[in-house]
Amino acid sequence: MTFEPQADLSETLRAAFRRHASGVAVITTTDADGGAVGFTATSMTSLGSNPPLLTFNVARGSSSWQAVSQAKYFAVHTLGAANLELARRMAADRNLRFAENDWGMVEPGVPVFEAATAVLIGKTREIHQIENNAIVVIEIIDGGVGETDEALLYNQRAYFTPGEKLD
Amino acid sequence: MTFEPQADLSETLRAAFRRHASGVAVITTTDADGGAVGFTATSMTSLGSNPPLLTFNVARGSSSWQAVSQAKYFAVHTLGAANLELARRMAADRNLRFAENDWGMVEPGVPVFEAATAVLIGKTREIHQIENNAIVVIEIIDGGVGETDEALLYNQRAYFTPGEKLD
Numbered sequence: 309m310t311f312e313p314q315a316d317l318s319e320t321l322r323a324a325f326r327r328h329a330s331g332v333a334v335i336t337t338t339d340a341d342g343g344a345v346g347f348t349a350t351s352m353t354s355l356g357s358n359p360p361l362l363t364f365n366v367a368r369g370s371s372s373w374q375a376v377s378q379a380k381y382f383a384v385h386t387l388g389a390a391n392l393e394l395a396r397r398m399a400a401d402r403n404l405r406f407a408e409n410d411w412g413m414v415e416p417g418v419p420v421f422e423a424a425t426a427v428l429i430g431k432t433r434e435i436h437q438i439e440n441n442a443i444v445v446i447e448i449i450d451g452g453v454g455e456t457d458e459a460l461l462y463n464q465r466a467y468f469t470p471g472e473k474l475d
Numbered sequence: 476m477t478f479e480p481q482a483d484l485s486e487t488l489r490a491a492f493r494r495h496a497s498g499v500a501v502i503t504t505t506d507a508d509g510g511a512v513g514f515t516a517t518s519m520t521s522l523g524s525n526p527p528l529l530t531f532n533v534a535r536g537s538s539s540w541q542a543v544s545q546a547k548y549f550a551v552h553t554l555g556a557a558n559l560e561l562a563r564r565m566a567a568d569r570n571l572r573f574a575e576n577d578w579g580m581v582e583p584g585v586p587v588f589e590a591a592t593a594v595l596i597g598k599t600r601e602i603h604q605i606e607n608n609a610i611v612v613i614e615i616i617d618g619g620v621g622e623t624d625e626a627l628l629y630n631q632r633a634y635f636t637p638g639e640k641l642d
Contacts, residue, residue, distance in 0.1 A: 310589055310621065311589075311591075311593065311594050311618065311619030311620060311621045312619045312620050312621070313617075313618070313619040314619065314620070317526075317527045317615050317616070317617075317618070318524040318525050318526075318527050320527065320593075320595065320615060320617075320618045320619060320620075321521065321524050321527035321528075321529070321595065321615050321618075322524055323593065323620050324551075324553050324592075324593035324594075324595050324618065324620065325521050325553075327553045327555070327592045327593050327620065327624075327626060328498040328500070328519070328553045328593075328626060329496065329497075329498040329626035329627070329628040329637060330496075330497070330498055330520070331495040331496040331497055331630075333495070350520070351520040351521065351522075351530075352495070353497070353517070353518040353520055353532060354488065354492050354518065354532070355518075355532045355605065355608045355610065356532075356534060356605075356606060356607055356608040357485040357488050357489055358485050358606075358607070359484075359485075359606060360484045360485050360487065360488035361488075361605065361606065361608065362488070363518075363530070363532060363610060365520060365521070365522045365523075365530060367523060384491075386491050386492075386494045386495045388494070389641065392641050422477055422478075424478075425491075425494045426478065426490065426491035426494050426495075427478050427491075428487065428488060428491050433605065434603070434605060436601070436603055436610070436612075438522065438523075438528065438600065438601060438612055439523060439525075439526060439528065440523055440525070441522045441523040441528065443522065443530060443603070443610060443612070445603075445605055445610070448484050448487060448488050449484070450480075450484075450487075451478065451480070451484070451487045451488075451491065452478030452479045452480040452481065452487060453478060453479050453481070453487075453490050453491065453494065454477065454478045454479070457494075459494060459495060459496035459630050459631075460496070460641075461496040461628060461630075461637060463498075463626050463628075463637050464626075466640050466641075467640070467641040468637035468638060468639060468640055468641060469637075469638055469639055469641065470496060470628060470630050470635035470636075470637065470638055471635060471636050471637055471638020471639065472635060472636055472638065473633050473634070473635055474556065474559050474627075474633075474634040474635060474636065
């Protein structure tokens with residue numbers, strides 16, 4: 309191959325994904341005490357629309373894993389450019405993630421940020437644990453579209469909006 | 476919620492994902508006769524770097540499903556702006572996907588497009604079938620980075636490169 313190997317296979321994976329763009333989502337749920345839990349995710353993707361399913365991946369070493377592994381319901385928010393601060397906040401200090409007054413608890417018991425470009429409320433269908441990670445499969449049971457905005461994306465360790473449309 | 480419901484939950488999912496940006500990858504393998512099989516995917520995402528794992532989702536009704544379900548090895552290509560034609564070709568007529576002279580068969584027997592921004596060669600770890608879909612988990616065994624280019628992304632049913640970097 310003409311492709312340049314990296315120091316090891318873990319770094320090869322990281323180097324490839326730095327070149328890959330990802331949409332940015334915020335995923336929320338509640339813990340066993342009913343407390344709000346959430347995080348920014350770049351792994352959220354559709355699994356099919358009939359029935360409507362999506363997946364996201366999570367590290368089992370993350371602070372949210374215990375709540376995620378036991379949760380029955382989730383809210384998945386797609387983000388726009390105006391949600392940049394929210395994306396950063398939900399990827400930083402977990403004690404500050406719900407410190408602002410920009411969310412509310414919605415049936416069947418999930419925290420929802422009203423400024424998102426869309427929200428999908430889902431129930432857990434399956435969780436597959438693999439090595440130190442897990443794949444979570446959610447079936448959508450409610451949701452709708454919110455603010456119209458340019459999509460927020462992550463690439464090369466920074467946030468962007470889509471630029472030139474290619475023909 | 477202030478979010479606007481859509482006609483049904485399938486349309487709610489689709490409407491949310493139109494607002495979500497995705498990186499664009501091309502995934503290849505071989506069928507039982509050794510023939511090249513591949514497709515454009517917007518669901519490819521990292522599952523962890525130690526060991527290096529990634530996932531992608533595929534519809535079990537797709538033309539590639541039989542080969543994917545039996546494959547031991549895959550090549551996963553991240554794409555840049557210069558790969559736009561490749562992205563479109565690998566999402567169109569399956570008989571024309573390998574009609575150009577821009578790929579070669581690489582050990583352990585996967586088709587590789589040399590113009591990609593990176594390639595990850597992986598072996599199948601797990602496949603989870605859910606409704607009419609499947610989640611494929613790949614462990615990386617080889618790969619490297621290729622051409623330097625802006626990431627190719629998909630949003631609102633069109634291709635883009637990242638635009639303004641947000642601060």
